[in-house]
Amino acid sequence: MSTAGKAQAIGVDRMRTSALARDLNFLLARANALALAAANTALAEHGLKPRSYSVLALAADDVLPTQRELAEFLRLDPSQIVAIVDELEKRGLVERHPDPSDRRANVVVATEAGRALFARAQKSTRAVERALKAAVPPEERERLGELLRQLAFRE
Amino acid sequence: MSTAGKAQAIGVDRMRTSALARDLNFLLARANALALAAANTALAEHGLKPRSYSVLALAADDVLPTQRELAEFLRLDPSQIVAIVDELEKRGLVERHPDPSDRRANVVVATEAGRALFARAQKSTRAVERALKAAVPPEERERLGELLRQLAFRE
DNA sequence: TATTGTTATACTCTATAACTATA
DNA sequence: TATAGTTATAGAGTATAACAATA
Numbered sequence: 001m002s003t004a005g006k007a008q009a010i011g012v013d014r015m016r017t018s019a020l021a022r023d024l025n026f027l028l029a030r031a032n033a034l035a036l037a038a039a040n041t042a043l044a045e046h047g048l049k050p051r052s053y054s055v056l057a058l059a060a061d062d063v064l065p066t067q068r069e070l071a072e073f074l075r076l077d078p079s080q081i082v083a084i085v086d087e088l089e090k091r092g093l094v095e096r097h098p099d100p101s102d103r104r105a106n107v108v109v110a111t112e113a114g115r116a117l118f119a120r121a122q123k124s125t126r127a128v129e130r131a132l133k134a135a136v137p138p139e140e141r142e143r144l145g146e147l148l149r150q151l152a153f154r155e
Numbered sequence: 156m157s158t159a160g161k162a163q164a165i166g167v168d169r170m171r172t173s174a175l176a177r178d179l180n181f182l183l184a185r186a187n188a189l190a191l192a193a194a195n196t197a198l199a200e201h202g203l204k205p206r207s208y209s210v211l212a213l214a215a216d217d218v219l220p221t222q223r224e225l226a227e228f229l230r231l232d233p234s235q236i237v238a239i240v241d242e243l244e245k246r247g248l249v250e251r252h253p254d255p256s257d258r259r260a261n262v263v264v265a266t267e268a269g270r271a272l273f274a275r276a277q278k279s280t281r282a283v284e285r286a287l288k289a290a291v292p293p294e295e296r297e298r299l300g301e302l303l304r305q306l307a308f309r310e
Numbered sequence: 311t312a313t314t315g316t317t318a319t320a321c322t323c324t325a326t327a328a329c330t331a332t333a
Numbered sequence: 334t335a336t337a338g339t340t341a342t343a344g345a346g347t348a349t350a351a352c353a354a355t356a
Contacts, residue, residue, distance in 0.1 A: 007252035007262035009221040015228045016308060020212040024284045024300060025190045029205065030307040032187040033230045035180045050184065051346095057175040066164045068314060073170045075188045077348065082316060097162035104314040104355045107162035129179045135309030136302055144306075145179060147291055147299045152185040153171060154290030206323095223337060232325065237339060259332045259337040 028151075035132055042124040046117060047091070051076070052084050053121055059094045059110040060118040066105040093117055183306075190287055197279040201272060202246070206231070208276055210239050214249045214265035215273040221260040248272055 020026050039050050048056065054074055058065050067085060071078040085108055088094040093114035099105040110118065133141050175181050194205050203211065209229055213220050222240060226233040240263055243249040248269035254260040265273065288296050 007219055007254065007264050008256055009224065009254045009260055009262050010219050012220075012224050012227050015213060015218055015220060015224065018213055018216045018218050020209055020216065021304070021308075022300065023212075023280065024287060024303070025194050025205065025280060026209060027300065027303040027307045028183070028187045028190050030230060031303055032183045034307065034309075035183050039180045050180065054175055054181060057178075058170060058173055061173045061175065063170055063173050064162055064165050065167075065170060066314080069164065069167050069170065072167050075185060078315065079317075079349090080347075099162065099164045101163055102314080102356075105164055106315070107164050109162050125178065125180060132179060132306065132309075135305045140298075140302060143295075143298065144302045145177065145182065147295060147302070148179070148182040148186055149176070150290045151287065151299075152182045152189065153176075154189075154287075221337075233338065234326090234340075235324075254337095257333075257337080261338070 035128070038128045038132065039125060042128045043121060046121040046124065048117075048121055051080075052088055053118075053125065055081070055084050055108065056088060056093060056110060056114055056118050056121070059088075059108045060115045062109075064107050064109065066099060066102075066107055068105065070108065088114070190283070193283045193287065194280060197283045198276060201276040201279065203272075203276055206235075207239050207243055208273075208280065210236070210263065211243060211248060211265060211269055211273050211276070214243075214263045215270045217264075219262050219264065221254060221257075221262055223260065225263065243269070 015021065036050060039053075043049055043053050051074070055070055058070065058073070065073070067081045068078055070076075070085075071081045074081075076084075085094060085096065085106075089096060092111055094108050094110050096106040097109050099107045133144075136144055170176065191205060194208075198204055198208050206229070210225060213225065213228075220228070222236045223233055225231075225240075226236045229236075231239075240249060240251065240261075244251060247266055249263050249265050251261040252264050254262045288299075291299055
């Protein structure tokens with residue numbers, strides 16, 4: 001019979017050689033889970049989360065995105081962007097500026113305080129990123145970023 | 156002043172050249188979001204989700220994991236594994252077998268029906284994976300998997 | 311008629327603590 | 334005393350639909 005008669009547990013290590021551990025979807029999910037956990041910890045001391053950090057980053061980088069553009073780029077629902085921008089605005093980190101070319105749209109711009117906080121938060125996330133990248137050989141890190149960019153921005 | 160006076164929206168395209176788009180955490184999150192959405196669609200026709208698919212995969216691969224080992228490997232809380240195994244067991248896809256070496260532990264084993272469903276679901280996820288990998292040059296795909304494995308399993 | 315931002319709501323996911331049975 | 338599995342629950346995250354203002 002195919003369901004093993006005596007089912008004895010094995011160690012977690014052996015799971016790493018399973019077919020699932022070669023699955024791209026699974027590897028992406030696990031790598032992302034590890035990175036997310038580390039980023040959450042690093043950003044918490046600045047009162048940010050990965051989501052709000054991303055919005056603040058684009059605002060502080062003078063990208064001048066509308067809320068809709070933020071939603072599309074960050075793959076979030078527009079209504080979620082509302083909540084994130086609300087909170088950042090309440091804390092004086094970003095402002096909603098009317099888009100002169102479309103009065104329906106708000107362009108999200110960082111304040112001085114927002115830029116200062118972002119600069120500090122960025123230091124924390126860069127430390128996390130270095131720790132994450134430590135798992136791959138130095139000469140491969142550039143390539144990893146390039147390959148991930150192709151995955152993340154394929155259309 | 157640093158907050159741009161006339162805030163005019165730009166296209167989403169320009170966000171791709173922003174500093175955020177070079178952030179490893181962000182790239183992982185976005186690539187994972189894309190892969191997850193595709194996997195969700197592909198697995199839905201089999202009544203599975205990425206989580207339950209992963210548990211079924213390990214059970215069908217005769218890895219003989221305990222629930223605790225599943226929790227650790229999949230980075231989920233043990234109580235979440237309970238719910239997933241409950242559902243798979245109710246559908247006759249897996250069984251809980253007592254671990255002879257530790258009567259507290261359950262080893263999760265796939266039934267014949269579970270193996271059959273997994274084989275079908277795996278075909279769907281492999282198609283998703285091929286579509287995802289199409290974004291990177293063929294000669295780089297092996298390396299991408301290897302690098303992601305290092306990220307996902309660094310300790 | 312379509313789109314931007316907004317509000318409201320329901321649903322899923324996640325995190326936590328407490329309990330039981332075994333070790 | 335510690336661990337595997339379970340249960341319950343609250344909080345965070347996500348998805349959806351409907352609405353007002355503007356295009």
